[in-house]
Amino acid sequence: MAKRAAPEVNAGSMADIAFLLLIFFLVTTTIETDTGINRKLPPIEDSEEDVIIKQKNIFTVLLNGRDQLLVEDELMELKDIRKAAIEFLDNGGDGTCDYCRGKKDPTSSDNPDKAIISLKNDRETSYKMYISVQNELVAAYNELRNRRAMQMTNGNKNFIEMQADYDNVNWVGNKTKLKEQLDQIKLEYPQKLSEVQ
Amino acid sequence: MGKFNKKKGGELPAISTASLPDIVFMLLFFFMVATVMRENTLMIKNNLPYADQVEKLDKKDLVMYIYAGKPSDAYKQYGTEARIQLNDKFAGVEDIAAFIAQERASKREELIPFLTTALKVDQDANMGLIGDIKQELRKVNALKINYTTKKGNVFDKR
Secondary structure, eight states: OOOOOOOOOOOTTHHHHHHHHHHHHHHHOOOOOOEEEEEEOOOOOOOOOOOOOOGGGEEEEEEOTTSOEEETTEEEOHHHHHHHHHHHHTOOTTSOOTTOOSOOOTTSOSOTTTOEEEEEEOTTSBHHHHHHHHHHHHHHHHHHHHHHHHHHTTTSOOHHHHHHHHHOTTOOSOHHHHHHHHHHHHHHSOOOEEEEO | OTTSOOOOSSOOOOOOOTTHHHHHHHHHHHHHHHOOOOSSOOOBOOOOOEESSOEEOOOGGGEEEEEEEOBOGGGGGGOSSOEEEETTEEEOGGGHHHHHHHHHHTSOGGGGGGOEEEEEEOTTSBHHHHHHHHHHHHHTTOOEEEEEOEESOSSSOO
8 A cells, every 4th residue: 555645734724823823912012111311319328417519509490399490599491491501510610611611600600510400399299390300401411411522522423322332232442442531521521410308 | 739728818816825824923923022021010000201311221130110100090999199009019108118128139149239220100190209219219228210201302292
């Protein structure tokens, strides 16, 4: 008796099975958001030593329970705060900051290293507004850092791109030099954002 | 010449569907790979706020998630005030310390300083609750935090 060939399996319903699985995964997929604003909380310190900071070096931002902004004792809209913060940080009042392009107003901050932004919010402030203000203040720092990075790299790269390059494993270039530049920019425009409880 | 039969005019040959399973499988594999199964079932509304100066959270296993927001429709009996959710249940502010300790215990010791706390808070929540959370985190020395946001413009009305 001749050997019979194995009967062919009908693959017609394969597509149906695959569709079923596909639909299952389509429905269960949630693209998780994993981006956000990084912050560092201040540690609880026992020492009650008061650091004396000149009033002109503090940029006070108050956020009340009705989501209204009071910046340096003036009512302000959210869209204007970024510009105001940049002006304050970039002021360079004591003339030691040679990369600042501010007005050198003696009544505003001495230099970016001394300038502190102080943010205070009420318990009733909405989280959305708080994040918006945080975002704008971080944007002010980033804008200044970007400008500085552009100067350093002769207009090739801004700060965000430099950071991306530094984190990129496949980037070919001098990473130690890049790190130095990044650190220098961070030193020149330190993020001094304090929150009052 | 019977060998060369002329094709019947007009009728189109049926399109072969033999490669359909392959195409579907391709899609299937994409979604299987891209799928991240949710770790926690959310019991709260979690409509994250928008921001554009965001950084990416890279190490997924080094993140502790704290959710907060109003209880969702299915859990109306818990009221309308924003609440904290840790793992799969509602929690109070005082439970955060225990939660952090538990998360730290489950990680290798040398990784503990790199742990980040991601705050996934609904945009309608009040800052009072978040202030309490932050105070609690400071007490247990979990200082690295991340306000998780969606990427988008702050000024758009939504």
